[in-house]
Amino acid sequence: MLLPTITDIREAHSRIKPYIHWTPVLSSQLLNELFNCSLFFKCENFQKVGAFKFRGATNAVLSLTPEEKRRGVVTHSSGNHAAALALAARMNGVKANIVMPENAPVVKKKAVAGYGAEITFCKPTLQAREETTRMIMEKTGATLVHPYDNFNVICGQGTASLELLDEKSDLDFVIAPVGGGGLMSGTSTSVKGINKSIRVIGAEPLNANDAFISFTSGTLTPSVNPHTIADGLLTSLSELTYSIIKNNVDEIYTAKEESIIECMLLIWERMKIIIEPSSATVLAIVRENPEVFRNKKIGLIISGGNVDFRKLPF
Template sequence: MNDLKIPVTADIASAYEKIKPYVHKTPVLSSSLLNKMFSAELYFKCENFQKVGAFKFRGAANAVLSLSEEELSRGLVTHSSGNHAAALSLAAKMRGAKAYIVMPSNSPEVKKRAVAGYGAEIRYCEPNLRAREDTANEIIKETGAAFIHAYDNFNVICGQGTTGLELVWEYPDLDIVIGPVGGGGLMSGISIAVKGLSSDIKVYGAEPLGADDAYRSLKSGRHITHHKPDTIADGLLTTLSKRTFTILSENLDDIFTVTEESIIECMRLIWERMKIIVEPSSAVTLAVIAENPALFRNRKVGLVLSGGNVDLGNLPF
């Protein structure tokens, strides 16, 4: 795929064919209690059940499967302390390629162990973006490894978009699809997929008020990259890239911010009522409905639960 051309639904369908043998087709769950509570039909797309516990494996798998054997032989590199790091490590392992993961030295032990467990080589750096990029660049110079950005990469975006294909194929009559926005890779892919399948379905983004760069960017029409995120939703700390800003500007029908209180309350609701474990970044979707009930009343809403990787020893309730 030409990396300068914005993907279309067919590109996401191609990604789906490519990654299908390797990813889980995740279930879509409902809760009659939550439906009653919000007077809406809610369909939760459970990427917390995806491999590595997050949708990130779809994008990483598509990126890795799009490389030639020759490229793979030189390895893969990314900088991430989160789900993308684990996802790329597993995707690399799956194809017998070496993965170099640049992680801030202060990353939680549990994340270091997960990445190491998939056989990746970890390179530690100072906990700032500059140090991460510099360390990744050193590895590229040294090894010729292919850099796979967590979201500013069209193959990654197409992989994430397969979440939207599966959801709308299973529930074609949704009125709304809503998902979390961090760097914007997930909702870029999903919005392309959903809009391509049905122009009737509205696609909304959900963002913590404490990390509202996408909200400010999309509402102002200017790509804002400066922000100091402060939220429990640790998967949504990153800012839009030029690619994701362009796609989301075009495709999102609206974007909403939610408070930390709503995120924690909705995370607890999902745990207690649905008996599934989701990370705070997943709960921003239900939080939008909780904060704007009239907008969703009597509507069929698909909610994308991005992942379920939480530190059980450090819960907010």
């Protein structure tokens, strides 16, 4: 299995830089006082399509050969990756096919359609999604861009922490959320490639703790039907992301649902920025482990800001 290196991530950054936002690193004196540490939030909620996913999708599209570009890309997703791939493809004149479950929220269907992608609906099962995707690949020759089990996607996601360390290099910790592990794989490769002494931490909802179990048991163990408010973190690690995380990540901590909700509210109220529940997980583990993080300098990857305002947990 080919694992990405810091060189791959630096190359990805040069490639995608003209297309992405270099997002800001924000601080809050009030949150620093509340948690007795120095927090540096890398705000990918301000990234295009409102999530870090645009980095990986753009790198995947730009890494296609001319012939592959002509045939288009395909993915199955109802979340941020679908919108990210749709926009990245459109910006590069590539056709995007998105397979979505027929019961996906209307707002997500609209977002993807708005970026000019062709949507194919399927039954809301993993099997139906994979079969429909395979069918499209056979018919069109489109290249599959998996949301996280993809070398180029992982390299793109790693560019967020590359920028973070460029602005703030003297960190003790970098924390990123863990779902399928694409962001965590990119982040850990990036951080350890720049400075091995920075501890890299994964933040996972307790209710979807497959990465924690896999990491501590030494055996890849997917979640079964997890339920968490952090709806971007329901997916499980793949062989590829598990291998990278095993090599590079120092620790995975889990966060309780009430911590995630409380930290989401804290960031909304105090920092006046909109983040999605998945992003609050990184602050939730700081809140739950004060002895680990006291007086430390901590970089936190805020993964995105796409929220349904009609379904707020507070």
